[in-house]
Amino acid sequence: MANTLPPTYDRNGRHPLSPKVDHDEIARFNFLTNLNVHIGQRVSPGNRTAFDNRVSPKFKQKTGRPLETRQQVRDAMKKDPFYQCWAALRRNTMEQRQQAGRHVVLRQLDDLIERAKEHNDGKETLKIDPSAEAPRYLAAVDNHCMPGSYYTEIVPDDVLAGANYETGLFVTTAGSMSSKGDGGGRSIVNFVRDRFPDFSPKRILDLGAGIGANTLPLASAYPDAEVVAVDVGAPMLRWGHARAQVLGHDNVRFIHSDGDTVDFEPNSFDWVQTTMFWHETSTSAIQSMMKKAYDLITPGGLFLNVEQPNFKPETSLFDQFTRDWDAWYNNEPFWSKLHVMDVFEVMKAAGFQSDKMFDGGTEADIERGQFQSWSSTVSRHKAEAKDSGDAKDNSYKGERWYLFGGWK
Numbered sequence: 001m002a003n004t005l006p007p008t009y010d011r012n013g014r015h016p017l018s019p020k021v022d023h024d025e026i027a028r029f030n031f032l033t034n035l036n037v038h039i040g041q042r043v044s045p046g047n048r049t050a051f052d053n054r055v056s057p058k059f060k061q062k063t064g065r066p067l068e069t070r071q072q073v074r075d076a077m078k079k080d081p082f083y084q085c086w087a088a089l090r091r092n093t094m095e096q097r098q099q100a101g102r103h104v105v106l107r108q109l110d111d112l113i114e115r116a117k118e119h120n121d122g123k124e125t126l127k128i129d130p131s132a133e134a135p136r137y138l139a140a141v142d143n144h145c146m147p148g149s150y151y152t153e154i155v156p157d158d159v160l161a162g163a164n165y166e167t168g169l170f171v172t173t174a175g176s177m178s179s180k181g182d183g184g185g186r187s188i189v190n191f192v193r194d195r196f197p198d199f200s201p202k203r204i205l206d207l208g209a210g211i212g213a214n215t216l217p218l219a220s221a222y223p224d225a226e227v228v229a230v231d232v233g234a235p236m237l238r239w240g241h242a243r244a245q246v247l248g249h250d251n252v253r254f255i256h257s258d259g260d261t262v263d264f265e266p267n268s269f270d271w272v273q274t275t276m277f278w279h280e281t282s283t284s285a286i287q288s289m290m291k292k293a294y295d296l297i298t299p300g301g302l303f304l305n306v307e308q309p310n311f312k313p314e315t316s317l318f319d320q321f322t323r324d325w326d327a328w329y330n331n332e333p334f335w336s337k338l339h340v341m342d343v344f345e346v347m348k349a350a351g352f353q354s355d356k357m358f359d360g361g362t363e364a365d366i367e368r369g370q371f372q373s374w375s376s377t378v379s380r381h382k383a384e385a386k387d388s389g390d391a392k393d394n395s396y397k398g399e400r401w402y403l404f405g406g407w408k
Helices: 023-043 045-063 070-077 081-106 109-120 160-173 183-195 216-221 234-246 283-296 317-323 325-329 335-340 343-350
Strands: 203-207 226-231 252-256 269-275 297-306 357-363 400-407
Touching: 023 045, 023 081, 023 160, 045 070, 045 081, 045 317, 070 317, 081 109, 081 160, 081 325, 109 160, 109 234, 160 234, 183 216, 183 269, 183 297, 183 357, 183 400, 203 216, 203 283, 226 234, 234 252, 269 283, 283 297, 283 343, 317 325, 325 335, 343 400
Parallel strands: 203 226, 203 269, 226 252, 269 297
Antiparallel strands: 297 400, 357 400
């Protein structure tokens, strides 16, 4: 019988800065990983059964008409006991994952701060701006149920948010982001090299880079390029910069700034990249920052984004409702709006030309020799993967990433 268990936490990548984890903490992470997989693979399909057999017929019987919008589906599903149980479990696993990661980091935070400072202090490759403020759309919620979100600092030189993010990413994704959490970045590199083999950027900007997990593969793929990682979360950047240093990446600069106010010369980057960034912004922010990106890109340069694919005309109301879940219960408020926003119209308004825009999909790179080939299918966002393009062949059945972008 094929192994149907997710990879264990000992497959998680380690480096000299990694927080120490004891037996009980590893066991807790393994439990939460398996619980995530169980909820996603075994429990979640029951929502469709509840919708088809109870919720939808009951609504039609009561109103004399079928459900017509995803908002109506949500209101109706909220009353179903199976959905209530599933939603509570899913929300609770995220909260537990955050608390488990914070427990690991908080008990050794002083040591982690000092170890990070050894690689950060005096380095021109890290710029922290004490006056930088989180934008209102980010400050409104604890994104991904992370207390204090990405930017809150509880002590001087804080690295809690960054260390917690890295420590628990493996649990949330069950290994689908690879051992170093950089599967997205390596997938992006694969896509660019495959689609644009002659593209040789000399300067790359990664907006909303976080700890830079998906930035470092860009730096590895283009070692002669200067790579700049921008984020508004100082604890993320302190951790990410120190992490990059110990992993041997000296060609990456980490800049503390809101993407709206980041200060670079026009036409100064060959490639502007975002990875799962826009769904944590707002309507006004996505409009202004895409204009900012257009201004920063050199003529002939690339704008590339990994994000949520839009709803399509054939996307069922139930799938729309399912894909919106994180907006309501995982503290990602722009998630739902992005599903119906025409990002290509936003790009056009920013200055990009329609005939230079594109979208597509790329296979998630999960180090197939290290993880089971199916492990990326445990993603919480399987519905999004269905809209991310067809694989080149039938040899891989895992998660795919949706990308859109354009050339200037």
